[in-house]
Amino acid sequence: MRLKLEQQVINIVRKKRKSLPREGVRKLKVSLNDEFSKANLKVGRDNLFNILRKHNMLTLRKKTSARTTNSYHRFYKYNNLIKNMKVTKSNQVWVSDITYIRTVEGFCYLALITDMHSRKIIGYDLSDSLELKGCVRALNKAIYQAKNINKLIHHSHRGIQYCSNVYTQILKRKKIGISMTEENHCYEQCYGRTCKWHIKR
Template identity: 35%
Template sequence: MTVEWMCWLARVSRAGYYRAWQAAEPDSEEMELRDHIQRIALANRFYGYRRVARQLKDEGRLVNRKRVARLMRLDNLLAVRRKAFRPPTTDSKHGLHIHLNLAARMKVTGPNQLWIADITYIRLKGEFVFLAVVLDAWSRKVIGWNLSRSLQSEMALKALCQALEARKPAAGLVHHSDRGIQYATEDYYKALKKHGVVPSMSRARNPWDNATCESFMKTLKAEEVNGKAYRNMEELQAQIGPFLNEYYNKRRLHSSLGYSTPEKFEELNSSAAPLAAVLEFYKA
């Protein structure tokens, strides 16, 4: 059967026939791009098309976001959209000293100006354990963390000491947390004071004051903890460590950082004056 006869039967022109034939042929460039996108999306299960597009850019490949979204949709790779972050309302009641909320008046412009700390729980096979973290508020980098079977103040103190040892900040750094008893103990305050760190705490019944750290906890739960069945503390420790130190700090792109990783963001921007935010606060 000739092409002319097939075109007559289908009521299409010869030009239309050839265009359709060419369109049906796989585009090698697009197939290669789809493979590339699949690799990124499968390695980062919670990446949406914006982060995938930025990852491609970082690897030297400029691709329009809309095209990335279209190809991810074709391959059913679009990440499940999570609900907006809504921190739970908490109110720590104890008789220890509560510090003023200094962080609310700060404009952070560099590393080691403001650290934020928080604690969350993680379910194991037969028990709950607790994770304390310290983040640099400017870069969102995890700079200290500790797992514990109890909520004693020592577990938060170990995370703080790890951060102090790793960063060796100058005096004047502000440390912000909620009003939990772990952060209000005399031992914790002494550790802050010894290194010239100024304590700051959220207002009563206002968890949004520490929303950045609470949001990090939500990311941790969604991208690492939820859906896993850790058998014991050793298994949890072996998996949480790489997530925090390697994936979150070095590989995960953050929209709030211009789609950079915390570590790369610090490398590219750490020339900012290290005490600018603190000086601005004290002049206010």
Template identity: 80%
Template sequence: MKSLSQDFEKQQLKVGRDTLFNVLREHKMLTLRKKHSARTTNSYHRFYKYNNIIKDLKVNRPNQVWVSDITYIRTVKGFCYLALITDMHSRKIVGYDLCDSLELKGCVRALKKAIYQAKDIRGLIHHSDRGIQYLKYPHLLGQLCC
């Protein structure tokens, strides 16, 4: 595979990634890889779904709302899953855990790390996408916060 950076420099061209991809796409020179993804959210389950209490909430301070989510990372051996707890006000990641499964234990460890490092979490709302990890055992997550 040839790098075009030297050719661009010789012609005194500055081309960013997005522009390059747009040009390649226009000339039908872009081949896209087939995406393989892991499904991390199951919204169709039999467990109780809590109402979204942060829908119209004005977030104006740190540790008011923490948002949880899980993403996947592709590795040579398959997928691993990164559970993240993000402070909605500062957008800072306050807790995380990397796990080889989508089970609750990764989410709990991420939440424990966030609570351990937090200064004041009185009145904190822990919000998630209502995936099965958070709904199957809500009492376990609730015990960590209270």
């Protein structure tokens, strides 16, 4: 009797999945209530979940995050210059990073340059890819608006964008020190600070 019940449930679910292949158990239970009633089946949500799990019919979750860092590359990785540094003024250390923004059409990528002392965003660029150009545009914006970058240090993770020759050459031409995390970890990069970002126009 039990196996017959399971087979009836599976047949109904397979039919439904032809039109909605990604529907999870909760939504599936609601949308199939009428079908179960017509077949004189009493199927609770937990029972439906157990049947689908037993027959490997649970849907897999879609990836909900985007990877922004690729540290496996041929470019030189610089030492961490700010590990024990006390930051006392603006334009002493800039921290660069990339974050993603989920939209209905996919991911957008926001490249940021943040002043470590004031915690203000002084350079930024929003693009639809992780290409180097976005990071370069953010850096150029920060340099353009900066009043004094003497003895400035640029700190970032070891991602390919920040280690690339194009990016590091800009820093070297401007005589900006290059510092990178020893591990690709956001807390090492920002030292556990809660960044209150404000776009400086």
